Amino acid sequence: MKYSKxxxxxxxxxxxxxxxxxxxxxxxxxxxxxxxAGVYTILPLGLNVLNNISNIIREEMDExxxxxxxxxxxxxxxxxxxxGRWDDxxxxxxxxxxxxxxxxxxxxxTHEEPMTDMMRSFIHSYKDLPAYPYDIRTVFRNEARAKSGxxxxxxxxxxxxxxxxxxxxxxxxxxxxxxxxxxNIFRRVGLGDSTYLTFASGGxxxxxxxxxxxxxxxxxxxxxxxxSKEIAVNKEVYTDxxxxxxxxxxxxxxxxxxxxxxNIFSLGDKFSKPIGLAFSDENGDEKNVLMGCYGIGISRLxxxxxxxxxxxSGIVWPESVAPYKYHIVTIARYEDDESFQKSExxxxxxxxxxxxxxxxxxxxxRPGEKFADADLIGCPIRIVVSPKTLEQGNVEVKxxxxxxxxxxxxxxx
Amino acid sequence: MKYSKxxxxxxxxxxxxxxxxxxxxxxxxxxxxxxxAGVYTILPLGLNVLNNISNIIREEMDExxxxxxxxxxxxxxxxxxxxGRWDDxxxxxxxxxxxxxxxxxxxxxTHEEPMTDMMRSFIHSYKDLPAYPYDIRTVFRNEARAKSGxxxxxxxxxxxxxxxxxxxxxxxxxxxxxxxxxxNIFRRVGLGDSTYLTFASGGxxxxxxxxxxxxxxxxxxxxxxxxSKEIAVNKEVYTDxxxxxxxxxxxxxxxxxxxxxxNIFSLGDKFSKPIGLAFSDENGDEKNVLMGCYGIGISRLxxxxxxxxxxxSGIVWPESVAPYKYHIVTIARYEDDESFQKSExxxxxxxxxxxxxxxxxxxxxRPGEKFADADLIGCPIRIVVSPKTLEQGNVEVKxxxxxxxxxxxxxxx
Numbered sequence: 001m002k003y004s005k006x007x008x009x010x011x012x013x014x015x016x017x018x019x020x021x022x023x024x025x026x027x028x029x030x031x032x033x034x035x036x037a038g039v040y041t042i043l044p045l046g047l048n049v050l051n052n053i054s055n056i057i058r059e060e061m062d063e064x065x066x067x068x069x070x071x072x073x074x075x076x077x078x079x080x081x082x083x084g085r086w087d088d089x090x091x092x093x094x095x096x097x098x099x100x101x102x103x104x105x106x107x108x109x110t111h112e113e114p115m116t117d118m119m120r121s122f123i124h125s126y127k128d129l130p131a132y133p134y135d136i137r138t139v140f141r142n143e144a145r146a147k148s149g150x151x152x153x154x155x156x157x158x159x160x161x162x163x164x165x166x167x168x169x170x171x172x173x174x175x176x177x178x179x180x181x182x183x184n185i186f187r188r189v190g191l192g193d194s195t196y197l198t199f200a201s202g203g204x205x206x207x208x209x210x211x212x213x214x215x216x217x218x219x220x221x222x223x224x225x226x227x228s229k230e231i232a233v234n235k236e237v238y239t240d241x242x243x244x245x246x247x248x249x250x251x252x253x254x255x256x257x258x259x260x261x262x263n264i265f266s267l268g269d270k271f272s273k274p275i276g277l278a279f280s281d282e283n284g285d286e287k288n289v290l291m292g293c294y295g296i297g298i299s300r301l302x303x304x305x306x307x308x309x310x311x312x313s314g315i316v317w318p319e320s321v322a323p324y325k326y327h328i329v330t331i332a333r334y335e336d337d338e339s340f341q342k343s344e345x346x347x348x349x350x351x352x353x354x355x356x357x358x359x360x361x362x363x364x365x366r367p368g369e370k371f372a373d374a375d376l377i378g379c380p381i382r383i384v385v386s387p388k389t390l391e392q393g394n395v396e397v398k399x400x401x402x403x404x405x406x407x408x409x410x411x412x413x
Numbered sequence: 414m415k416y417s418k419x420x421x422x423x424x425x426x427x428x429x430x431x432x433x434x435x436x437x438x439x440x441x442x443x444x445x446x447x448x449x450a451g452v453y454t455i456l457p458l459g460l461n462v463l464n465n466i467s468n469i470i471r472e473e474m475d476e477x478x479x480x481x482x483x484x485x486x487x488x489x490x491x492x493x494x495x496x497g498r499w500d501d502x503x504x505x506x507x508x509x510x511x512x513x514x515x516x517x518x519x520x521x522x523t524h525e526e527p528m529t530d531m532m533r534s535f536i537h538s539y540k541d542l543p544a545y546p547y548d549i550r551t552v553f554r555n556e557a558r559a560k561s562g563x564x565x566x567x568x569x570x571x572x573x574x575x576x577x578x579x580x581x582x583x584x585x586x587x588x589x590x591x592x593x594x595x596x597n598i599f600r601r602v603g604l605g606d607s608t609y610l611t612f613a614s615g616g617x618x619x620x621x622x623x624x625x626x627x628x629x630x631x632x633x634x635x636x637x638x639x640x641s642k643e644i645a646v647n648k649e650v651y652t653d654x655x656x657x658x659x660x661x662x663x664x665x666x667x668x669x670x671x672x673x674x675x676n677i678f679s680l681g682d683k684f685s686k687p688i689g690l691a692f693s694d695e696n697g698d699e700k701n702v703l704m705g706c707y708g709i710g711i712s713r714l715x716x717x718x719x720x721x722x723x724x725x726s727g728i729v730w731p732e733s734v735a736p737y738k739y740h741i742v743t744i745a746r747y748e749d750d751e752s753f754q755k756s757e758x759x760x761x762x763x764x765x766x767x768x769x770x771x772x773x774x775x776x777x778x779r780p781g782e783k784f785a786d787a788d789l790i791g792c793p794i795r796i797v798v799s800p801k802t803l804e805q806g807n808v809e810v811k812x813x814x815x816x817x818x819x820x821x822x823x824x825x826x
Binding site for chain 2 (some may be wrong): 005006007009011018035036039040041042043044046047050065067068069070071072073074075076093095096097098099101107114118119121122126131132138140142143144154155157163216392
């Protein structure tokens with residue numbers, strides 16, 4: 001992508017109406033645009049990051065047997081009444097709407113009910129199990145206050161997988177696989193070192209649920225972390241009984257603020273029973289399907305990564321999710337300058353070999369402004385092509401995460 | 414994909430509650446699941462088709478300078494009040510919702526208003542023009558009746574591009590390019606021969622808008638087609654004055670039912686003026702940005718293709734959008750039969766070279782049922798591997814669109 005063709009612009013100053021550092025940076029650098037509090041358009045640079053994260057998640061979900069589908073935003077009231085979750089007293093962040101005939105509908109904040117109902121068409125026998133449909137889409141939560149940018153949106157992008165199993169053994173096998181897949185995902189997006197499996201309340205059907213919490217000062221959760229064992233406990237279940245159960249002791253635990261980037265739940269027959277999702281087992285007996293759900297906040301991850309991977313000059317994207325791998329900065333006064341021509345040659349060479357490249361080929365912009373934009377946008381590798389570097393046939397290569405640059409022969413980039 | 418792993422199932426009978434042939438087929442074959450009238454979950458097979466179409470559209474939009482973003486479903490009332498489109502009397506198919514504080518919001522049925530408002534952040538000078546943001550997403554239309562399956566959804570998937578230009582010349586140049594890109598798209602998805610550029614009413618800012626209408630008995634539009642000139646006129650502007658203007662005569666026109674699969678509009682300053690999207694031109698004068706919009710119904714295309722490309726046995730997908738290119742049917746009694754082993758070898762070989770393959774490796778299912786499923790699902794190339802074909806070292810290859818099969822040497826597939 002040529003920089004001058006990108007319709008977004010970096011802003012001189014961080015927006016005054018955002019409190020979260022990540023939202024300030026993402027808006028200033030042109031990754032997102034605020035429609036209203038908690039609702040953001042994902043701009044082209046941001047969409048690259050969102051897609052990179054989504055594709056990593058896709059690969060890991062497909063690897064453990066997940067099958068992607070596209071569910072709906074509009075949902076039928078009747079299904080949510082069956083599980084007792086329709087009422088605004090029970091779910092406090094519903095968005096509702098209605099059809100022309102006055103029928104009430106809900107806007108998806110999750111999909112257990114419709115997914116369970118849909119699977120009634122496909123699950124009849126133990127032979128139809130297990131099944132792992134998943135979904136990457138926007139969902140809606142009517143947050144009373146939304147002040148954390150894309151870290152807590154009213155409309156946000158997530159992945160949700162639902163597991164359908166015939167018995168506890170089949171369920172547990174997948175739950176363990178999913179836990180490992182989640183570890184892979186957080187490692188691959190660059191948050192492996194700061195993300196911990198965290199025990200949280202399990203609800204009716206399991207002793208615990210499992211959250212993946214990323215250490216972050218801007219986080220809204222508090223966890224107690226045992227660094228040597230690499231597990232944590234959410235404040236909501238931080239009791240002597242739980243610590244004993246998990247073999248943890250208060251002395252080894254450190255209190256920390258964190259953001260929940262993923263969670264996995266064992267649901268038992270909480271949904272299959274009221275909605276009527278049953279199957280015939282090997283003996284011909286009818287049993288309820290056992291379920292699990294597995295969520296990851298994708299737009300939230302964009303926020304968390306930009307919150308944690310940043311310095312005073314801007315974002316420092318991990319290579320796996322960066323909007324572009326290379327950011328070429330050309331210092332030239334005319335398009336027929338050698339430095340411009342060489343830049344174009346380099347740009348074409350990198351693009352042809354399949355690399356993602358942003359080329360700042362602006363002529364009228366001062367070098368200092370271009371460097372500031374490159375730092376703000378935060379691509380991993382900056383390459384400066386200028387008359388000075390070319391004197392010895394070199395270009396200047398600088399990793400965004402390092403202070404020092406080095407000269408590299410033009411032909412060897 | 415191994416057939417037995419696919420969580421969806423084909424149904425013995427077409428659903429009784431669908432009138433459109435496409436909806437019946439898509440549900441029976443496991444491409445979509447009905448949540449309510451006009452609202453469908455896109456199942457894994459259907460998502461492959463949807464993604465194939467989306468990727469063709471993406472390539473064509475990127476080719477003419479489009480930049481993809483992800484807009485929002487939730488929209489602010491204030492922007493739609495500025496253009497006079499908030500009122501339910503003006504837009505008769507709004508879905509509305511509200512925030513906890515009682516503020517009304519709309520669910521996107523289109524994005525002219527928010528897109529125009531957003532571009533105020535990025536367009537200041539003629540140097541910032543042109544710009545072509547586009548969006549592939551679900552939008553919402555509160556249809557009083559929804560009985561055409563995915564051909565007219567209450568929640569549906571579309572592509573919308575918005576053009577922002579400094580003058581008529583810049584606008585017209587892009588409009589012409591977009592027209593050609595649309596022709597490419599409909600040709601590439603297999604509807605080239607049955608889709609016609611159709612003149613329709615232009616609204617306030619242009620004499621005509623341009624629709625792309627696909628001939629289809631199940632269509633809700635009526636057009637008058639000049640086959641030799643390859644253009645048509647929508648019934649809504651079928652007047653002597655328009656025919657004269659376009660150089661058409663009634664005698665050359667054939668009345669036909671059709672589905673609108675795409676449309677392009679010149680919008681002038683209809684949105685930029687009330688919302689205040691202006692720029693400084695070369696002389697420093699402030700002018701309103703000129704806009705155009707360019708839509709394609711992607712889930713509608715899934716419906717239209719399955720409506721038109723079908724026979725009595727099922728769907729006949731064009732290769733460019735098919736859920737899988739190959740459908741291998743294995744006739745075997747045990748997994749250690751030669752035909753099973755050979756099938757697996759073939760499956761792995763095709764997958765490794767990058768082909769999309771559905772392998773029906775079910776042991777307990779009768780051959781006739783497997784052939785019926787293959788016809789219903791409609792992948793372009795069926796390969797049967799059976800003890801009989803293997804006797805001479807062959808497999809049976811049949812194109813879905815042809816009646817006859819032929820034997821091909823196993824190693825040459």
